[in-house]
């Protein structure tokens with residue numbers, strides 16, 4: 674089997690429930706109709722979209738309000754420069770514009786994008802008033818804590834600047850300890866989808882009852898969870914109420930191929946719903962040091978899929 678754009682549902686059976694994609698980025702509204710067409714083919718009917726107030730307003734004016742909740746991207750340069758005031762202003766704006774959550778992105782390379790001149794930690798005391806303000810306003814957080822393990826052996830060799838992955842995870846835990854009412858989605862399976870990290874991820878979910886995880890991004894998740902499907906399947910069944918389906922699809926960023934949207938949704942659905950083995954991931958995975966990534970399906974029970982695809986997002990965002 675291989676992905677074909679003219680047979681986009683190949684290998685998939687009936688969808689057990691509509692899908693809520695809890696993590697997409699909308700950089701440019703022009704890309705929305707093409708995206709929506711493909712999303713609907715795969716049964717994706719609702720989105721949590723990370724978008725500016727302008728983009729949010731435009732979509733709402735186009736009668737898309739009922740399809741969306743929005744996340745406000747807190748400025749990464751303000752974290753890099755420890756600009757507490759700018760961050761507080763941003764959270765205020767998120768509240769004012771009726772955002773459903775705030776997004777924080779701490780992939781270590783953000784320090785380079787924003788010319789950081791101070792040592793960074795997710796739990797740095799300079800950010801404490803920001804977390805408190807978010808907590809007091811009852812805004813959930815979408816947080817990118819760390820990057821794939823492999824990046825720490827290749828890109829982030831300057832440990833003093835970038836920190837180790839374990840240090841980033843520990844900083845995140847410190848924030849959760851200090852702010853027990855914060856509700857968080859730690860994206861990319863808590864940044865810990867690698868089989869070696871699953872015991873740590875379990876202990877975090879056991880310790881922090883307000884912590885959830887999502888299934889973005891497709892290649893990282895399919896590659897790593899697919900290395901031990903038995904363990905991954907058991908983990909997901911055990912934590913089935915704490916995991917939200919998400920793609921991390923970017924609308925209007927970079928030159929994407931025509932099949933970008935379809936291949937992400939096809940690959941994830943095939944992975945969660947079926948028991949296929951060794952199906953080629955239909956796009957390049959430059960992070961796979963063993964060559965190309967294959968899809969080895971988890972064949973999750975229907976009741977679990979319903980939680981991942983819809984109910985967990987509904988529950989997370991309704992209280």
Ligand SMILES: [Zn+2]
Pocket residue numbers: 696698921
């Ligand atoms: Zn993202």
